[in-house]
Amino acid sequence: MKTGQTVSELLSKGEKALQSQIAETRDLIYSSPATLAYNSPGAEGYGVKRAGLAIPGSVMLIVSPGCCGRNTSELSELPEYRHRFFYLTMDETDLITGRHLTKIPDAVEEITAFLPQKPSVVMICITCVDALLGTDMDRVCRKAEKAAGVPVRPCYMYALTREGRKPPMVHVRQSLYDLLKKRQRKVDCVNLLGFFNGVDRDSELFELLNAVGVRNVRTLKDCRSIEDFDQMAEANFNLVLNPEALPAAEDLCKRLNMPFIQMNQLYQIDKIAAQYEALGRALGVHFDFEKRREQAEAALSHLKGAAAGWQFAVGEVADANPFELALALLREGFEVKAIYGTVISEYWPWLTKIAELNPGVKIMDNTSPEMMACRPEGTAPTVAVGADAAYYYRDVPQTAKVIWRNPRQPFGFDGVKKLARSVEAAIAEFGREGEEDERA
Amino acid sequence: MKGLRKVLTPFAPDQSGAVSVLYPLGGAVIVVDAGGCTGNICGFDEPRWQHQAAAVFSAGLRDMDAILGRDQLLVDKACELAQTIRPQFVALIGTPVPAVIGTDLKSLARLIEKKSGVPAFAVVTNGFQLYDKGVEKTYLALLRKYCKVEDSEGAACEKVGVLGMTPFDVDMQKMQPILAAHDTWCPFGWQPDLEAFCQAGKMQHNIVVSPSGLKAARWLKQHFDVDYTVEDPAAVSFAESLSDVRGRRILAVHQQVALKSARQVWLDRGAASVTAGTWFMNDKALRQPGDLQFKEEDEFEAAAASGDYDMIVADAVLRPLAKNFEGEWSDWPYFAISGKQIDVYE
Numbered sequence A: 001m002k003t004g005q006t007v008s009e010l011l012s013k014g015e016k017a018l019q020s021q022i023a024e025t026r027d028l029i030y031s032s033p034a035t036l037a038y039n040s041p042g043a044e045g046y047g048v049k050r051a052g053l054a055i056p057g058s059v060m061l062i063v064s065p066g067c068c069g070r071n072t073s074e075l076s077e078l079p080e081y082r083h084r085f086f087y088l089t090m091d092e093t094d095l096i097t098g099r100h101l102t103k104i105p106d107a108v109e110e111i112t113a114f115l116p117q118k119p120s121v122v123m124i125c126i127t128c129v130d131a132l133l134g135t136d137m138d139r140v141c142r143k144a145e146k147a148a149g150v151p152v153r154p155c156y157m158y159a160l161t162r163e164g165r166k167p168p169m170v171h172v173r174q175s176l177y178d179l180l181k182k183r184q185r186k187v188d189c190v191n192l193l194g195f196f197n198g199v200d201r202d203s204e205l206f207e208l209l210n211a212v213g214v215r216n217v218r219t220l221k222d223c224r225s226i227e228d229f230d231q232m233a234e235a236n237f238n239l240v241l242n243p244e245a246l247p248a249a250e251d252l253c254k255r256l257n258m259p260f261i262q263m264n265q266l267y268q269i270d271k272i273a274a275q276y277e278a279l280g281r282a283l284g285v286h287f288d289f290e291k292r293r294e295q296a297e298a299a300l301s302h303l304k305g306a307a308a309g310w311q312f313a314v315g316e317v318a319d320a321n322p323f324e325l326a327l328a329l330l331r332e333g334f335e336v337k338a339i340y341g342t343v344i345s346e347y348w349p350w351l352t353k354i355a356e357l358n359p360g361v362k363i364m365d366n367t368s369p370e371m372m373a374c375r376p377e378g379t380a381p382t383v384a385v386g387a388d389a390a391y392y393y394r395d396v397p398q399t400a401k402v403i404w405r406n407p408r409q410p411f412g413f414d415g416v417k418k419l420a421r422s423v424e425a426a427i428a429e430f431g432r433e434g435e436e437d438e439r440a
Numbered sequence B: 001m002k003g004l005r006k007v008l009t010p011f012a013p014d015q016s017g018a019v020s021v022l023y024p025l026g027g028a029v030i031v032v033d034a035g036g037c038t039g040n041i042c043g044f045d046e047p048r049w050q051h052q053a054a055a056v057f058s059a060g061l062r063d064m065d066a067i068l069g070r071d072q073l074l075v076d077k078a079c080e081l082a083q084t085i086r087p088q089f090v091a092l093i094g095t096p097v098p099a100v101i102g103t104d105l106k107s108l109a110r111l112i113e114k115k116s117g118v119p120a121f122a123v124v125t126n127g128f129q130l131y132d133k134g135v136e137k138t139y140l141a142l143l144r145k146y147c148k149v150e151d152s153e154g155a156a157c158e159k160v161g162v163l164g165m166t167p168f169d170v171d172m173q174k175m176q177p178i179l180a181a182h183d184t185w186c187p188f189g190w191q192p193d194l195e196a197f198c199q200a201g202k203m204q205h206n207i208v209v210s211p212s213g214l215k216a217a218r219w220l221k222q223h224f225d226v227d228y229t230v231e232d233p234a235a236v237s238f239a240e241s242l243s244d245v246r247g248r249r250i251l252a253v254h255q256q257v258a259l260k261s262a263r264q265v266w267l268d269r270g271a272a273s274v275t276a277g278t279w280f281m282n283d284k285a286l287r288q289p290g291d292l293q294f295k296e297e298d299e300f301e302a303a304a305a306s307g308d309y310d311m312i313v314a315d316a317v318l319r320p321l322a323k324n325f326e327g328e329w330s331d332w333p334y335f336a337i338s339g340k341q342i343d344v345y346e
Helices: A007-012 A048-052 A072-076 A092-097 A100-114 A128-133 A137-148 A168-177 A204-211 A226-234 A243-256 A269-283 A290-306 A322-331 A345-357 A369-373 A387-392 A412-439 B014-025 B036-045 B063-068 B071-085 B096-101 B105-116 B131-146 B172-181 B211-224 B233-241 B256-268 B297-305 B316-322
Strands: A059-064 A085-089 A122-127 A152-157 A189-193 A216-218 A237-240 A260-262 A311-315 A335-340 A362-364 A382-385 A399-402 B028-031 B056-058 B090-093 B120-123 B160-163 B185-187 B205-208 B228-230 B249-253 B273-278 B311-314 B328-331
Touching: A007 A345, A007 A362, A048 A059, A048 A072, A048 A122, A048 A152, A048 A168, A059 A100, A059 A128, A072 A085, A085 A100, A092 B096, A100 A122, A100 A137, A122 A128, A122 A137, A128 B096, A137 A152, A152 A168, A168 A243, A189 A226, A189 A243, A204 A216, A204 A412, A216 A226, A237 A243, A243 A260, A269 A290, A269 A412, A290 A412, A311 A322, A311 A387, A322 A335, A322 A345, A335 A387, A369 B071, A382 A387, A382 A412, A387 A399, A399 A412, B014 B028, B014 B036, B014 B090, B014 B131, B028 B036, B028 B071, B036 B056, B063 B096, B071 B090, B071 B105, B090 B105, B105 B120, B120 B131, B131 B211, B160 B211, B172 B233, B205 B211, B211 B228, B233 B256, B249 B256, B249 B297, B256 B273, B297 B316, B311 B316, B316 B328
Parallel strands: A059 A085, A059 A122, A122 A152, A189 A216, A189 A237, A237 A260, A311 A335, A311 A382, A335 A362, A382 A399, B028 B056, B028 B090, B090 B120, B160 B185, B160 B205, B205 B228, B249 B273, B249 B311, B311 B328
Antiparallel strands: none
């Protein structure tokens, strides 16, 4: 079975042939460890359940058939989520009569009475079943809020709408930021929206904002209490670092008159610089990022020496867009052999540039049934970036694996520097293991 | 409140039970869902998934598929897959989405079989029931599909069928040496042996190791006169590992066949009484007077606090519910409850 296609083959079919981000899924989705993050985002990173509990002191009531809450067992054992998940399991009669909805206010009351401290908010998580039943969860939440005397908000774990206009991870952000109430805005406060695991504090983004007078750069991750969260309403503007947070930023703009600017997690040095310049122009300031840019360039230059003779396989289960990262690597002169990622038409510009630099780069769609037969070709030493690429290369001898999933999201020049160093470390580790094997 | 869980997380659902039987058989297993159920099944409930690849797919249903009832799309996708990978069979596994919209999975399976030429069947699970129901339905679906009278004519084979053996029911680590010691045993759905289902009518006899295998054993008895016994050797081995049970009043919580086997060991070793409690199937034939069926958290809580027992043997995740229990607690892992502690690969 043939797996994947070269970027030039892909482009020859035309832009329209690429599945649009909002189009329907056309194939069955192959279930492998490389697609776990796609099928069940919460299994490894932030899915709706974890995201819904981003607000300090919040708890979640999952109202669903038992199957939807099953893998939460693992999450419930993490110290930060202990005693924060509750379940109202539906049975077949609930499905027919909808009586589970009438139980929700009582369940919320019982949970608040059970907890030693009143929760800051109770998130009601509902799933595909209620999506199909057309449940008006806003109304149910208002009723529960009245009964229990705590804020109650919906969050929709509707896998059915994953490629829709408002996917679950978009909606959950809207639900969370909807809790912010109007406050006096302060010129020295900014929110970073988009990443539930926060942004790496080593990123120059913080330093650059500080240098132009922004003293408080807040993220949801850094909120330790509900009071910290409430302070996010003081921001002069929001920086949206992940497009999934755009609708939430638009809501805040309309509701609290809080403007927003979008930036992206990038690995192309010149594009990162251009992004900061554009931000500077929007704010009417100048960002002095040259030193940090030079550090990133130096790290890449050093990597070129260390990675001579190595090729890259770039996956999507990583803190990067695999197509943008692959393009960044190609532009720096590295050899990219394969990209493991779901292609959508929005990536067309990156794909055309990749094709200009190396039309033979293989594009593999992780979700495609043909990935059952995927075995990496060739014997050249390979750096596999991303958990999915590392999975495919698990039995390939000459592979340096860089999972590149960080506790906090890397951003900007600092992200480039750290990635370069991680790759270098993985290659060095591979070399050490090889020497040990030889000695043995 | 009925249905509200404040301490426990949901147990393994029927769809996971269905996949656990089909997983090693070499078929294409299509979970008719939007993706999340497949993630739960493979990422959490299937311990073999990380190490042993299998053709498990999500149908990738989207809202418009459900609203417009685009069943033909699923049939086309399944046929395309069947032509490409030529699996031994195509199995459609139900989830809440087809249950809500009333998809006729059995008819779709017939269409897939007719169009692709690959045997196809459906296991009508819905995600509301528990894993044992899914296992039970899958055994029956496989037997009805593959175990034919014409294949069962002639002399009986030397093998002993084992039913109800899934990673949920038995400790995989403890079961491996037991299987190694009994090379005539043929555990259905445990290894890549679809042929076993064709030969099921010719087995010497069957051993049922969990209640999920009972219906299949009764079906084989009724149609092919294959006798069966009910015992769980892994539970016997576990029960023997408990050091001192003499004079103890034990409350044990697991699946019914494991409880039956363990009860016998403990009573033989001088336990004063053994009460079996289960959250899962409660077959009349295996029930003893006084045995308990749990559905809600407070039912177990009340049993633990009743003062009727001085030893509880159950999965560790139930322990927080026994805060008013003053006797001795002994862990008895049960994958279908906690989703951990049984992993042959670790």
